Amino acid sequence: MLQFDQAEAILGSFHLSADFEIAPGARIAVIGPSGSGKSTLLGMVAGFVPLSAGRITYGEQDLSRLTPGARPVSILFQDQNLFPHLSVAQNVGLGLRPNLRLTPDEQAAIEDALSQVGLTDKADSMPAQLSGGQQSRVALARVALRARPILLLDEAFSALGPALKADMLALLGRIADRTKATVLMVTHDPDDARAFASETVLVMDGLAQAPVATGPLLDNPPPALRAYLG
Incomplete structure (x- = not known):
């Protein structure tokens, strides 16, 4: 409650x-x-x-x-809070570890989160290469991962x-x-x-x-x- x-x-x-x-x-x-x-x-x-x-x-x-x-708490703003110098997978991974020192299990969890939002093929892309809708999906994947x-x-x-x-x-x-x-x-x-x-x-x-x-x-x-x- x-x-x-x-x-x-x-x-x-x-x-x-x-x-x-x-x-x-x-x-x-x-x-x-x-x-x-x-x-x-x-x-x-x-x-x-x-x-x-x-x-x-x-x-x-x-x-x-x-x-x-x-x-x-997780919070999403209109600008999605994506870091332009990090890949899609790295931006999602921030939901688990800010230092991005991820274990194999955490890497697998990132892949699963990207699969949930239909962006498996964009894991290595940079935010500037994505449409607005795709950027929103990255932000949602990070939220899903943080749970x-x-x-x-x-x-x-x-x-x-x-x-x-x-x-x-x-x-x-x-x-x-x-x-x-x-x-x-x-x-x-x-x-x-x-x-x-x-x-x-x-x-x-x-x-x-x-x-x-x-x-x-x-x-x-x-x-x-x-x-x-x-």
Whole structure:
């Protein structure tokens, strides 16, 4: 269980609070007007945004006491965080060992992860040689290899076209099924939320609200969200 226990973050004049829980393995969309704090909410979980009050726990772990690297979290951003001087296989291998001193078993695990995302033949390619969709698949392969129980995505597929984005969401779903990860996905696209997430956290007016069913929320959004969605 991922629990926000009266968690608050203050960044200058901006304030965000959250007090709810998310079931293990849930797929949650995070949606709200621009500047409402969607990325801040993910940063609170990942440890990039310090809490000013409350805590965030996962199971018996108080995440608030852990450094970002020690948290059971993987995060994907829009730029995919690929290192241009490393091959595809090496970029994926970073999910296991930052020094890339990999054992034969770990090398085999990398090959399996690349197979999951259909990039076996690209292991020795460099990121610049890949399409945007292929770069997204590399990032997902690294996530699959890390198999952390919490997966955060901050508009990771927003630069992709509709068909390719649908493929990435389907692939993300398969990886989440395999790893049993709890997924929080920031998106500005209601179609993405409907396609991937059974529940949605609405962020607005300084509050991340408890998850509710995605369909009913988007069918009848509150006025501020309706204005944002158009």
